[in-house]
Structure formats: structure tokens, C-alpha cells
Amino acid sequence: LCKSRSACGPNHGCEREPRGGPASPGMPAAAVKPTLEEIVPEGGGVGESRREASGLPLPSLTFTRELLRSFPHTKRVGSYLIGKMINKGSFAKVMEGLHIGTGEKVAIKVIDKKKARQDSYVLKNMKREPRIHQMVRHPHIVVLLETLETENSYYMAMELCAGGDLMDRICDRRRLGEREVRRYTRQILSAVEHLHRHGIVHRDLKIENFLLDEHNNIKIVDFGLSNTLKSDSLSLELLNTQCGSPAYAAPELLAHKKYDSKVDVWSIGVSMFAMLTGTLPFTVEPFNIKQLHQKMVNKDISNVPGDISKDAVSFMMLLLEPDPDKRPSIREAMEERWISEGYAKKPLYTLSHKNRLCPEDLNSSVLAHMTETLGYSLSEVINTVTSNRPSAVMASYHLLLNKFNRSHKGA
DSSP: OHHHHHHSOGGGTOSOOOOSOOOTTTOOBOOOOOOHHHHSOTTOBTTOOHHHHTTOOOOOOOOBHHHHHHSOOSEEETTEEEEEEEEEOSSEEEEEEEETTTTEEEEEEEEEHHHHTTOHHHHHTTTHHHHHHHHOOOTTBOOEEEEEEOSSEEEEEEEOOTTOBHHHHHHHHSSOOHHHHHHHHHHHHHHHHHHHHTTEEOOOOOGGGEEEOTTSOEEEOOOTTOEETTSOOBHHHHHTSSOOOGGGSOHHHHTTOBOOTHHHHHHHHHHHHHHHHSSOSSOOSSOOHHHHHHHHHTTOOOOOOTTSOHHHHHHHHHHTOSSTTTSOOHHHHHTSTGGGTTOTTSOGGGOOOOSSOOGGGSOHHHHHHHHHTSOOOHHHHHHHHHTTOOSHHHHHHHHHHHHHHHHHHHO
């Protein structure tokens, strides 16, 4: 698995390749902003609110200009300093960024317009990724904070996953223990069931698209290939692009057949196999898509180590059923015994997550800071955050909330 990450090209999906693009017509241009000196007075901090001055118990949401100056960056776009590169694909890259208004780090997907125009699929679906992000909210799906546009690039600012990616974790350990794999698989199933419930198929689930937050929880990224169930999704659309990942693609996709949300179930099965064994279940050397498809249909699977439990193998093989009519839905998979082993009080199928925050869910201290210090209207903040709309307001709220929660934990 680790070798294949560097050995095969982008067609195999081994690079975590940023795809899709921001909603270009409605995307705010990255206007010229004040200098750092104008934002943070000499010796002062950002965000010293009247609430703090009055002595009310609001944890400090301030930071100094030195923090901005010490962040290594090459340029500034909108409210973000653009730092080092985290990952790179054929027409886009992911950079570490710093949000100037809060001092919080983010991940920024930078899509090169010139290169993107050379790919008709990318052009056709430029609006899709941000739109799908706005449609869903789940603890194991990465949050899109804000989208920006300049003359040469599109920018998508997202929460930074401080725990790195799952691929590195597998490569460091060769393979993961069954208990850890169950925990990750539960989180992936929960997020994907949420997507399916809201009419979305991810279509590119793979180890490279599972990141980890600071608490070692899964965050699913890269919705550039995702689509809504109601649209006429033909596998040809997927396979005629450079975006597909054949090693994780369901056999019906490789056979150019019509498909439904069960393609995601297969991809989770492949990912589970990769976690448990450190290898992929179906491989062909040299790569040949027809031979790969035949291996899948014949269930000609790579060797499974003998120390993996029979129940784990049975669950995995259930997901890797080549006939989509016999393959379980995500919901049915969640009801299987293995996935809830050790979670007697929390069977996976009983857990659900709200798709939208309600006004009463919002943090009153962060709201006070945004209205009293940053000058936003209360209704604007509430409407933006509860509608899950990527914007400067959404970015400020979520990043300030991160800062607030950290300061509370520290206290």
C-alpha cells in the first residue's frame, strides 16, 4: 500500500489530488486588505473586546502581531497568509494557511485556473465541491470554511486536520490493529450514511481521503467527485477522467454499468482491508483495468493475515461483494455485529447527527466577540452558521470556536 502511493500515477489516485473547484460565479474576490500593522496595533492583540474589558469571564480570543509575523508565508489572499505546501496534485495543491483575524491555522486548497481549464471534467463541475460541503454537516466530514477567487486561482479554506492522514499512520505501523480499524470504520460508515441520507454519493472514498484530527478522529475530505443521487450518474463520466481510483472503485464502475450509493460501500471495504493488512485487496502488475475487474468479480483477493478475527474478515467480505444487488447498503452494514463489538451502549445504527446547527447551539461568547469586536450583526452570524454557508463569517465563527474550546480545555 505504501509503495503504491508513490509508484503509481495520479490516474490510480495515489496522490491525494485536490479536485473540483469553488463556486466561481458567486465566489468573493480576494480583495486588497489592510496591512498587519493596521489590523494589530503595535504591542496590542487582536480581538480585545468590550466584554473582556468589563471583566466578564470570556476566555481570551486575542493573539499578538508576532504570531502573524512568525508564520512563514509566501503571500496573502483575502484574510489568509499562505504558508507551506501540504500536498500536491496535477492542477491543485493544498497549503497550510493562517487566518489573520483569529490567528488559527487552516488548510487551503489552491486550484490553478489555467491548468483546470485544460480538464473538461473539472471545468464542468467547478461548483460541485463547495455546494456539496454546504449541503452536509457531520463531525467526520471536513468543514469548508470559506471560498475565494483571484485572477489565477480558486481557494478553498478548510479546517486543518492536525493528526495528519491515515495513509501515514498505516505506513508507520505497516498495518493497524483490529480495534483501531473498527473505530475508524465506524466513523467512516457514520459519515457516509449521513451523506447517503442527504442524497450524496462520495464516489472517491480511499485511504488518501481520510485525514485525522488532533483527537485521532476521521475527517473525510475531497468531494470533487461527489454527486447527488438524483442526477443521472453513469460510470463513464467517472472513468473518462483522471480522477478515478480503480483500486478502490466498485466492479460495476469498472464495467461501465449504472451504479448507486453502494459503490461507496465497496470502497469502504477496500479501505478496511488496507487498514487491517497494509495492502490492497485486488492488485494487478502491470496495471490492467480489465484484469483488475476480473479479479474483483472472481473474489480473487490478496492474502489476509491469520491473526485477523473471522468476524472482521466476514464483515469485510460482506462489503467487498462484487454483485451490488447482494452487497449491503451502508445502513445494513451498520447493523452487523462486528462493527458494534465493544460498543454495546452505542450500536452504530442508533447514532445520528444533526445536519444543521440551531441558533441555540451557537457559542454565546464567540457570538459576543463577533458582534462587539468584529462588527458583525448577530442575525448575519446566526444565519450564515446555521445555513452552513462557506464565507468569512463562517470561517471566523468556527476558528474562534476552536480557540475558545482550546482555552477552556487548558483552563
